Amino acid sequence: MSTDLKRVLLVEDDRFLRRACEKSLRQQGFNVSTAPDGEEALRAIRADPPDLILLDLLMPKVSGLEVLKDLKSDEKTRAIPVIILTNSSKETDVREIESLGVSGYLVKANLSLEELGNQVRQLLED
Amino acid sequence: MLSGFCGCKEFIQWVKSVGQGRVDRVINMTKRRRFEATLLLIGLIVAGIGGFAIRDLRRATQETWQMHSDMVHALDLITELQYQTQETRRSMLYSLTTTDPNLQVNYAEGSRAADKRVIQLIAGYLNLTPSPLGDVAGKRLLRDWQNYAKTRDDVVALILEGSVKEAVQLDLRAGFPSFDRVRDDVNGIEQIYKRRSENQFAEVKRAFNRSILRLGIILCLSIIFAGVAVGQLEKGQLLEAIQGSEARLREVIESINEGMCVVGRDGLVDLWNRAAEVSLRRRRQDIVGHPLMEVFPDLQESRLAAGITEARQNGTTIVLEDLQLTLEDARHIFVARVFPFEGGTTIFFNDVGERKRAEKVQAATFRAAEAANAASNLEDLFQSTHAIVNDLMPAKNLYVSLYNPESETLSFPYFIDEHDSTPAPRKLKGGLTEYVLRTGNALLAPPKVVEELKEKGQIEDIGTPSVCWLGVPLKKGDDSVGVLAVQSYTEGVTFGEEEQKILTFVAAQIAMTIERKRAEAELTSALQMKSDFVSFATHQLRTPLAGIKWSLELAAQEENLSEETASFIQDGRDSAQRLIGMVNDLLDVSRLESGKLKLAPKETSLAELTQGVLKDVSHQIEKQGHHLSVSGMEGIPTVLVDPQLFRQVILNMVSNAIKYTPSGGKIDINMGRENSLVRWAITDTGIGIPKANQAHLFEKFYRAENVYKIETEGTGLGLHLVKMIVDKSGGRIWCESEENKGSTFQFTLPLSGGNG
Numbered sequence: 001m002s003t004d005l006k007r008v009l010l011v012e013d014d015r016f017l018r019r020a021c022e023k024s025l026r027q028q029g030f031n032v033s034t035a036p037d038g039e040e041a042l043r044a045i046r047a048d049p050p051d052l053i054l055l056d057l058l059m060p061k062v063s064g065l066e067v068l069k070d071l072k073s074d075e076k077t078r079a080i081p082v083i084i085l086t087n088s089s090k091e092t093d094v095r096e097i098e099s100l101g102v103s104g105y106l107v108k109a110n111l112s113l114e115e116l117g118n119q120v121r122q123l124l125e126d
Numbered sequence: 127m128l129s130g131f132c133g134c135k136e137f138i139q140w141v142k143s144v145g146q147g148r149v150d151r152v153i154n155m156t157k158r159r160r161f162e163a164t165l166l167l168i169g170l171i172v173a174g175i176g177g178f179a180i181r182d183l184r185r186a187t188q189e190t191w192q193m194h195s196d197m198v199h200a201l202d203l204i205t206e207l208q209y210q211t212q213e214t215r216r217s218m219l220y221s222l223t224t225t226d227p228n229l230q231v232n233y234a235e236g237s238r239a240a241d242k243r244v245i246q247l248i249a250g251y252l253n254l255t256p257s258p259l260g261d262v263a264g265k266r267l268l269r270d271w272q273n274y275a276k277t278r279d280d281v282v283a284l285i286l287e288g289s290v291k292e293a294v295q296l297d298l299r300a301g302f303p304s305f306d307r308v309r310d311d312v313n314g315i316e317q318i319y320k321r322r323s324e325n326q327f328a329e330v331k332r333a334f335n336r337s338i339l340r341l342g343i344i345l346c347l348s349i350i351f352a353g354v355a356v357g358q359l360e361k362g363q364l365l366e367a368i369q370g371s372e373a374r375l376r377e378v379i380e381s382i383n384e385g386m387c388v389v390g391r392d393g394l395v396d397l398w399n400r401a402a403e404v405s406l407r408r409r410r411q412d413i414v415g416h417p418l419m420e421v422f423p424d425l426q427e428s429r430l431a432a433g434i435t436e437a438r439q440n441g442t443t444i445v446l447e448d449l450q451l452t453l454e455d456a457r458h459i460f461v462a463r464v465f466p467f468e469g470g471t472t473i474f475f476n477d478v479g480e481r482k483r484a485e486k487v488q489a490a491t492f493r494a495a496e497a498a499n500a501a502s503n504l505e506d507l508f509q510s511t512h513a514i515v516n517d518l519m520p521a522k523n524l525y526v527s528l529y530n531p532e533s534e535t536l537s538f539p540y541f542i543d544e545h546d547s548t549p550a551p552r553k554l555k556g557g558l559t560e561y562v563l564r565t566g567n568a569l570l571a572p573p574k575v576v577e578e579l580k581e582k583g584q585i586e587d588i589g590t591p592s593v594c595w596l597g598v599p600l601k602k603g604d605d606s607v608g609v610l611a612v613q614s615y616t617e618g619v620t621f622g623e624e625e626q627k628i629l630t631f632v633a634a635q636i637a638m639t640i641e642r643k644r645a646e647a648e649l650t651s652a653l654q655m656k657s658d659f660v661s662f663a664t665h666q667l668r669t670p671l672a673g674i675k676w677s678l679e680l681a682a683q684e685e686n687l688s689e690e691t692a693s694f695i696q697d698g699r700d701s702a703q704r705l706i707g708m709v710n711d712l713l714d715v716s717r718l719e720s721g722k723l724k725l726a727p728k729e730t731s732l733a734e735l736t737q738g739v740l741k742d743v744s745h746q747i748e749k750q751g752h753h754l755s756v757s758g759m760e761g762i763p764t765v766l767v768d769p770q771l772f773r774q775v776i777l778n779m780v781s782n783a784i785k786y787t788p789s790g791g792k793i794d795i796n797m798g799r800e801n802s803l804v805r806w807a808i809t810d811t812g813i814g815i816p817k818a819n820q821a822h823l824f825e826k827f828y829r830a831e832n833v834y835k836i837e838t839e840g841t842g843l844g845l846h847l848v849k850m851i852v853d854k855s856g857g858r859i860w861c862e863s864e865e866n867k868g869s870t871f872q873f874t875l876p877l878s879g880g881n882g
Contacts, residue, residue, distance in 0.1 A: 014669055014673065016670075016673035016676075016677065017669070017672055017673050017676060020673065020676035020677050020679075020680055021676060023680055024676070024679070024680055027683070058665070087665050087668035087669050087672060088661075088665045094726075107668070107770075108668065108669070108672035108676075109668040109669075109671050109672040109675065109706045109709070109710070110706065110710065110773075111672075112675070112676075112679055112742070113676050113679050113680065114679070
């Protein structure tokens with residue numbers, strides 16, 4: 001693995017999903033790190049900002065929406081592309097998230113890992 | 127009852143003048159009738175005269191005819207007589223002048239035979255009644271002719287003896303004068319006829335004159351009679367009409383609801399109707415014949431006295447609003463209308479206090495109903511209701527008590543009271559509230575009633591005792607669900623039947639609203655629960671489904687899998703995919719229906735969406751061995767739709783085509799621009815849809831009859847969702863299908879603005 005691999009942070013509380021997703025993205029050539037909740041995610045991002053964040057919404061401790069708000073309010077992290085990766089599609093959340101600005105909003109159940117990899121790659125190549 | 131009318135002739139005069147219009151109508155009516163009667167009489171007269179004239183004319187004609195036929199007979203006779211006379215004479219002369227004795231006898235006999243014939247003829251005519259010869263003249267003619275015939279017998283006898291010379295002498299002596307006499311007779315008869323003819327003419331003339339005279343007399347009589355008869359008729363009807371209108375007016379005066387009073391010029395009351403007795407609390411016998419102002423001293427100083435004077439002076443009607451009168455200690459408000467007339471003044475009194483109150487009650491009950499409808503919650507309803515009730519009665523103290531049958535407690539969600547504070551919810555006790563709740567009937571309870579109920583052990587004192595308590599049940603069907611009560615602590619302030627009525631109405635409104643609110647709350651919470659549940663369930667279901675899906679995706683990528691393992695993994699992936707599809711449909715339908723899901727339209731390429739979907743289902747197509755063709759993707763314009771949802775639309779339609787087409791079938795997707803629309807269609811060679819099912823195809827949970835040949839799973843949501851999305855996107859979707867041949871599903875969407 002070369003050091004110039006793009007670094008992707010996967011924030012996901014469901015360990016089965018986290019495991020499958022991490023494995024697949026690695027296979028597809030990304031440097032993946034993971035966080036099981038919002039709190040840890042924020043800590044990891046501040047310690048070492050990744051190239052892209054895959055963010056779940058419904059999580060214990062700090063929700064994905066709060067993480068997103070936090071990132072967008074901080075000059076250092078504002079530019080990091082974020083893809084929302086969720087199974088919920090609460091309209092109120094969607095609207096708020098869109099107003100904050102994200103690079104994608106994907107429903108996990110409707111998504112194959114291959115597609116996810118393509119989306120991530122597309123975003124990082126731009 | 128009519129005693130009030132004594133001494134009010136002038137009023138009756140006035141009434142008559144008021145009734146003039148009616149009388150005029152009657153006169154017009156009788157005029158019309160007079161005309162009709164005249165016409166009728168003229169008709170009768172003409173018919174009568176015609177009858178007389180016909181009779182006279184007939185008689186004259188009959189007489190003339192008789193005369194004519196008599197004359198004909200007479201003339202016949204005269205001709206015959208003349209002929210026979212000549213014949214006899216000639217025969218006689220021959221017998222006398224011949225020398226042949228045989229011829230002499232022949233002629234003589236012939237002459238005698240002719241005589242006999244003539245005599246028979248005359249006798250025959252004489253037997254006719256009346257005789258055409260006239261009696262006297264006829265008889266003389268007969269006698270003469272008989273004498274003549276006798277002489278001739280003698281002559282003939284002499285001839286037969288041979289004494290012709292003597293015969294000639296006798297004949298000469300007797301025969302010629304006799305013949306002349308006969309001629310005279312005949313002339314006489316002619317004269318008779320001439321006379322009779324003249325008489326007849328005179329008779330006809332007289333008859334005619336008689337008819338004319340009769341006609342004249344009858345005409346005159348008829349006209350007089352008609353005039354008199356119609357006059358009588360008219361008089362009778364007018365009288366009846368006037369009497370009728372008088373009686374009716376009296377009835378009307380007695381039956382009107384307004385108090386009516388007639389004051390004569392002398393200022394004394396002439397008329398006082400029943401309504402006046404009631405509304406002004408004075409009996410007729412106490413006021414008729416007395417000065418009005420004396421009976422009602424209030425009026426002396428009021429505007430009414432001035433009003434009466436003014437009305438009389440100007441001859442105009444005057445209306446006096448808000449005329450206040452104290453009657454039996456209560457203030458009453460009247461509207462008085464003053465009408466002057468020749469003989470005095472008529473005053474109508476209208477107690478508007480009652481009406482104003484009735485209007486107020488009506489308006490308030492209406493407001494109560496409105497408030498009940500408009501109330502957003504019960505607290506609002508109780509407050510607005512209290513305000514309305516307070517307008518109508520001294521309801522400073524009002525409370526609403528509700529019974530909860532589950533906990534068997536009585537609560538007081540609204541309680542306004544001068545003395546007591548809101549009671550805590552309590553188990554049923556022996557209060558008045560409980561009593562109303564128990565009996566289900568309204569209770570009007572002044573202290574006396576309360577005492578009675580206490581003695582009977584029906585109730586006990588709770589809270590501060592009131593001067594008057596009025597409670598009505600709040601009813602749901604036959605059950606009492608609560609009580610609305612008002613109470614007064616002020617001496618002299620009480621409630622009555624009317625207050626009870628008002629409160630009962632208001633209670634019905636409150637009960638209805640409580641029930642409605644309860645139903646609304648239940649419905650809202652049920653809907654919320656359903657919606658929450660669906661959202662929750664779908665989210666909770668989708669997370670493990672995503673886990674299965676992704677894990678199997680990874681597993682499928684493993685190398686060195688046995689063929690069987692690989693196929694098991696693929697089956698798992700297909701199943702997961704189907705389950706995810708169903709969950710998605712369920713979620714989307716639920717949210718589209720509840721209006722929670724708003725479309726997020728973006729410029730979208732149907733070609734790209736289709737490609738994405740086909741990639742997802744490529745394995746299924748392969749597995750089924752279907753031949754897939756896609757056309758029209760190049761250059762297809764974008765449409766403004768929600769891409770997520772339209773992906774679902776296309777996925778559902780493609781999945782259906784795959785699922786309902788037997789292995790090795792053909793699936794053709796075609797898209798393109800058509801005028802201002804973009805069309806997308808998918809055609810398969812599947813089992814098709816029975817004709818009868820096609821109309822219901824897009825209904826929720828509907829599944830065509832023949833799908834069970836293929837699979838038993840399926841929610842019947844897919845096409846319903848598709849149609850909802852297409853409809854909401856401003857498009858149209860429909861299907862054409864023939865059973866066992868295949869189906870074509872297609873939708874059209876308007877071109878987005880971006881395509882110009």
